[in-house]
Amino acid sequence: MSTFEGNLQKMVATAEPTTGGPLQVFFQLAVGEERIDLNRRIGQSLSLTYRGTINCVACGRETRKSFNQGYCFPCVQRLAECDICIVRPEKCHYAAGTCREPAWGEVHCMQGHYVYLSNTSGLKVGITRGTQIPTRWIDQGATQALPIFRTANRHLAGLVEVALKEHVADRTDWRKMLKGEAEPLDLAAERATLVALAAEALEGIWGGFGEESVMAVEVPQVELRFPVESYPAKVKALNFDKDPVVAGTLLGIKGQYLIFDTGVINIRKYGGYLVEAAV
Secondary structure: OOEEEEEEOOOEEEEEOOOOOOEEEEEEEEEOOEEEEOHHHOOOEEEEEEEEEEEOOOOOOEOOOOEOOOEOHHHHHHOHHHOHHHOOHHHOHHHHOOOOOHHHHHHHOOOOEEEEEEEOOOEEEEEEEHHHOOHHHHHOOOOEEEEEEEEOOHHHHHHHHHHHOOOOEOOOOHHHHOOOOOOOOOHHHHHHHHHHHOHHHHHHHHHHHOHHHEEEOOOOOEEEEOOEOOOOOOOOEOOOOOOOEEEEEEEEEEOOEEEEOOOEEEHHHHOOEEEEEEO
């Protein structure tokens, strides 16, 4: 058995094509500077022991409590990446002229974004930067995804998302997602239905910002396959704050969740937690 100690980060995920099939997702557990390949450890024992220390994922300072998946309170108050418009892009502070870090906003927000449909626990709408495709879909546990609009910036993507989520979910039911594969969907057909339902709102966006600011995208649907040996009949969430030892047989990985025979844990939720991993 090998052991590694360091602060947790979100799992590193890549997707590789298979012959005539979906993209196969591969995961690495990021513990400090170490990257532990997980796919080949499906069916083997794995333990993670929380050492009682949390370091902010932005500034590195020790903090008694983390916020927004690993930030200390001062960073949450200071950094643009922790602002409300990250989860509500239609409230973009850069567009309003109130961004805390305009330079950060120019790099991360004022660039091309995609509005997409995905199949996680069912049909949902979301947005992402082009550089985050397909990572964004992997992190959400999507088995299918389809970009449907390209926008000039994050703010516009948020406005389109708001128009569409009047008719479709914009969140994943993570418990349902971890119980098995969602029923396959024809996302192109779903797109046609949604665009028709949201036609008036979309026309308002085009009228206010110009047709070139939001462009329809015609690309093939993406299929993703996660390394899961078996899904739990009942989803039990494991929590480092309640029990510092998470251990068991690794049954699979989906999204940012490790699926054990003892329960599931969202690794991204515990960014900055100092742990010892034994594999």
